[in-house]
Amino acid sequence: MFDLSKLGDMSKLAAQAKEIQQNQDRATREQMELLKTISRQLQEIIELLKKDI
DSSP, X not given: OOOGGGXXXXXXXXXXXXXXXXXXXHHHHHHHHHHHHHHHHHHHHHHHHXXXX
C-alpha cells in the first residue's frame, strides 16, 4: 500500500521541482526580454543604414 513515511520526501521534492520551474520561467522571461531588446536595436541599426544609402 502507500508508504506514509515517503510523503515528506515527496513533498520536499515537489517543492524543489516547483522552485526549479519558477527559476527556469524567470530565466526564460529575462532571455525573451533581452532578445526583444536586441531585435529592436538591430531594427534601428537597419533603419539608420538604409537612410545612409
